[in-house]
Amino acid sequence: MNALDRILSHDRPRSKWLAAALVLILVVLALAPFLFPGAKSMSVVAKILVFILLVASYDLLLGYTGIVSFAHTMFFGIGAYGIAIASEKLGAGWGAVALGLLGAVLVSVALSLLIGLFSLRVKAIFFAMITLAVATAFQTLASQLSDFTGGEDGLSFKTPEWLSPSFEPFETEVLGLLIDGKAITYWLLFVVVLALFLLLLRIVNSPFGRVLQAIRENDFRAEAIGYRTVVYRTLSNVLAALFATLAGALLALWLRYVGPDTTLSFEIMLDILLIVVIGGMGTLYGAVIGAVLFVVAQNYLQDLLAVGATAVQGVPVLQAVIAPDRWLLWLGVLFVLSVYHFPTGVVGRLRALALRLKT
Amino acid sequence: MTTSAVGTPAAPGEAIPKASFDWKPIALLVAVMALAVPAVGSTSSWITLTVAGLSMGLIVFVIASGLTLVFGLMDVLNFGHGVFIALGAFVATSVMGYGAGAGWGGFASIFAAMGVAMAVAGAVGWAFERIIVRPVYGLHLKQILITMGGMIVGEEIIKVIWGPLQIALPLPDELRGAWYFGDAGIEKYRIMAAGIGLVVLALLVYTLNRTKIGLLIRAGVQDRSMVEALGYRIRRLFVGVFVAGSALAGLGGVLWGLYQQSVTPQIGAQVNVLIFIVIIIGGLGSTFGCLVGALLVGLMANYTGFLAPKVALFSNIALMVAILLWRPQGLYPVTNR
Numbered sequence: 001m002n003a004l005d006r007i008l009s010h011d012r013p014r015s016k017w018l019a020a021a022l023v024l025i026l027v028v029l030a031l032a033p034f035l036f037p038g039a040k041s042m043s044v045v046a047k048i049l050v051f052i053l054l055v056a057s058y059d060l061l062l063g064y065t066g067i068v069s070f071a072h073t074m075f076f077g078i079g080a081y082g083i084a085i086a087s088e089k090l091g092a093g094w095g096a097v098a099l100g101l102l103g104a105v106l107v108s109v110a111l112s113l114l115i116g117l118f119s120l121r122v123k124a125i126f127f128a129m130i131t132l133a134v135a136t137a138f139q140t141l142a143s144q145l146s147d148f149t150g151g152e153d154g155l156s157f158k159t160p161e162w163l164s165p166s167f168e169p170f171e172t173e174v175l176g177l178l179i180d181g182k183a184i185t186y187w188l189l190f191v192v193v194l195a196l197f198l199l200l201l202r203i204v205n206s207p208f209g210r211v212l213q214a215i216r217e218n219d220f221r222a223e224a225i226g227y228r229t230v231v232y233r234t235l236s237n238v239l240a241a242l243f244a245t246l247a248g249a250l251l252a253l254w255l256r257y258v259g260p261d262t263t264l265s266f267e268i269m270l271d272i273l274l275i276v277v278i279g280g281m282g283t284l285y286g287a288v289i290g291a292v293l294f295v296v297a298q299n300y301l302q303d304l305l306a307v308g309a310t311a312v313q314g315v316p317v318l319q320a321v322i323a324p325d326r327w328l329l330w331l332g333v334l335f336v337l338s339v340y341h342f343p344t345g346v347v348g349r350l351r352a353l354a355l356r357l358k359t
Numbered sequence: 360m361t362t363s364a365v366g367t368p369a370a371p372g373e374a375i376p377k378a379s380f381d382w383k384p385i386a387l388l389v390a391v392m393a394l395a396v397p398a399v400g401s402t403s404s405w406i407t408l409t410v411a412g413l414s415m416g417l418i419v420f421v422i423a424s425g426l427t428l429v430f431g432l433m434d435v436l437n438f439g440h441g442v443f444i445a446l447g448a449f450v451a452t453s454v455m456g457y458g459a460g461a462g463w464g465g466f467a468s469i470f471a472a473m474g475v476a477m478a479v480a481g482a483v484g485w486a487f488e489r490i491i492v493r494p495v496y497g498l499h500l501k502q503i504l505i506t507m508g509g510m511i512v513g514e515e516i517i518k519v520i521w522g523p524l525q526i527a528l529p530l531p532d533e534l535r536g537a538w539y540f541g542d543a544g545i546e547k548y549r550i551m552a553a554g555i556g557l558v559v560l561a562l563l564v565y566t567l568n569r570t571k572i573g574l575l576i577r578a579g580v581q582d583r584s585m586v587e588a589l590g591y592r593i594r595r596l597f598v599g600v601f602v603a604g605s606a607l608a609g610l611g612g613v614l615w616g617l618y619q620q621s622v623t624p625q626i627g628a629q630v631n632v633l634i635f636i637v638i639i640i641g642g643l644g645s646t647f648g649c650l651v652g653a654l655l656v657g658l659m660a661n662y663t664g665f666l667a668p669k670v671a672l673f674s675n676i677a678l679m680v681a682i683l684l685w686r687p688q689g690l691y692p693v694t695n696r
Binding site for chain 2: 062066068118119121125126128129130132133134136137140141144266270273277320321325326328329331332333335336339340343
């Protein structure tokens with residue numbers, strides 16, 4: 001128990017139901033290639049993994065430091081494009097992946113440092129506006145530099161041999177599954193996400209993380225105690241950008257494709273916001289729960305809306321509102337309602353329930 | 360900084376001590392225009408570009424003024440402001456389509472479109488304030504999230520009503536074409552848009568500086584609790600400003616849609632980014648700064664669009680970075696923010 005406590009950085013789930021859910025998610029994600037061998041379900045599970053990391057890094061900003069950024073997808077995109085461009089120009093190989101990752105990390109750190117120093121000096125609300133402007137400009141840049149980024153079409157590229165779907169290290173099936181490059185990529189994602197998640201958990205529970213929370217609660221007082229809030233906020237921004245870049249790189253390795261829609265679009269930013277709010281702001285476990293709930297819902301709710309749309313065919317208003325294309329409408333409504341009535345998210349609710357049962 | 364900056368232009372009748380007016384941003388505006396003369400090369404193109412830039416700037420000012428007032432008065436930054444722009448533009452397509460069918464004249468249908476767009480945007484703004492903004496006063500984080508959510512829902516509802524595709528918003532025949540002064544061509548519509556922008560500016564300046572309501576708004580920007588302590592209900596004032604700001608955004612949406620001659624549901628999100636840049640440049644909450652910022656953005660967009668079209672996409676960001684390096688709080692910082 002003690003060792004587990006140290007791995008979790010003494011940040012226990014503090015709710016039996018939450019702990020059970022987390023263990024279940026961990027086991028299912030670890031064994032996913034055995035449990036869901038289909039292509040669609042595997043892509044859903046891989047997306048969950050990437051989003052856990054992406055949302056957890058965003059929670060460092062929104063939930064722990066209390067600043068809103070709209071440029072998180074930009075860093076996500078930088079990571080993905082870094083891998084893609086390096087692999088395309090240099091040919092598939094681990095060298096290209098390493099170089100692309102290094103380049104992407106450097107670009108992200110420089111950009112996030114610059115944005116932070118520029119806008120976090122003044123006011124948190126400034127930061128939200130400036131990140132929105134910068135992210136929009138970056139999106140334009142990515143689609144304009146089409147020689148480099150493939151423009152709107154994006155880039156398809158080859159990953160190192162070990163990760164390519166045709167790579168089959170074993171002659172026979174292992175426990176009923178033919179281990180191929182795709183499965184190896186999945187486990188690579190799983191291990192990296194798990195390690196980085198635990199690292200994030202360590203960061204937010206370190207003295208540094210406490211200062212971030214102090215800034216969130218009362219930045220004036222934190223400054224008065226002697227912490228330079230600008231420095232801490234900027235560091236938090238850089239760290240979040242770094243982890244988002246890594247998440248982007250993982251997504252690129254999995255998809256073997258990047259495009260503006262899969263990494264840079266505003267809809268992804270919205271997804272991140274929604275997952276943070278649903279899971280619970282200010283707790284990294286919220287990112288896990290939220291990402292699982294959301295990605296599963298996203299992939300199967302659209303089907304549900306399609307079923308609903310055929311059911312109300314011909315009814316004037318309902319027909320327009322329940323179309324699968326209007327999925328974003330329901331997402332937006334859900335988002336507004338959760339911010340109002342559900343501000344602590346699933347994890348907050350579960351923890352409150354556990355507290356109530358104890359007393 | 361030697362001269363102290365003021366939030367709103369000092370009115371002649373204002374109580375002493377009178378703050379000295381900060382001319383440097385105006386000088387910057389003039390300098391940009393002057394520098395563009397040798398860069399552009401020919402005088403006639405320069406006149407065309409400058410008029411286009413100023414009229415674009417005035418349209419942007421009409422849209423952004425409501426946002427900056429709302430922020431100044433109640434410390435609410437409405438990320439959903441773009442919805443009212445899109446709403447205004449789409450209402451205009453319907454009204455002008457109806458007008459064309461009913462055989463109205465060009466001016467009649469344009470002004471009808473503007474009136475209806477302002478009314479609709481104002482009414483929706485009232486509901487937006489009531490449902491979306493009111494429960495989250497004083498909570499910055501939630502405000503940003505909620506108004507962003509409101510923006511997305513609004514955009515989707517617009518898609519439900521008018522469809523997700525681009526709709527043409529052609530200018531009436533009376534406003535097509537250009538007048539020529541020597542070699543310099545000036546589009547008729549730009550003149551009209553600039554005229555409407557100037558009328559809005561004059562009304563705004565008059566209301567803010569010469570009426571009691573304006574006095575209360577300015578006082579509220581400076582110190583909200585003091586105004587409340589003196590017995591004025593700043594909440595009602597705020598609702599009024601919010602509705603007026605939304606109506607102005609609707610009007611601006613009509614002007615912007617006619618300027619582009621087409622509208623898409625994404626127009627709100629696009630213009631939103633632009634007006635954020637404008638009010639950051641101008642100084643959050645400052646009306647006069649908003650005007651200078653809007654004119655700067657309009658001019659820069661037109662000059663760089665002529666000189667280097669690829670760079671033009673980033674001219675606004677570059678301008679914002681440059682201004683913030685010079686004055687981190689914007690051109691006319693409001694002191695208590």
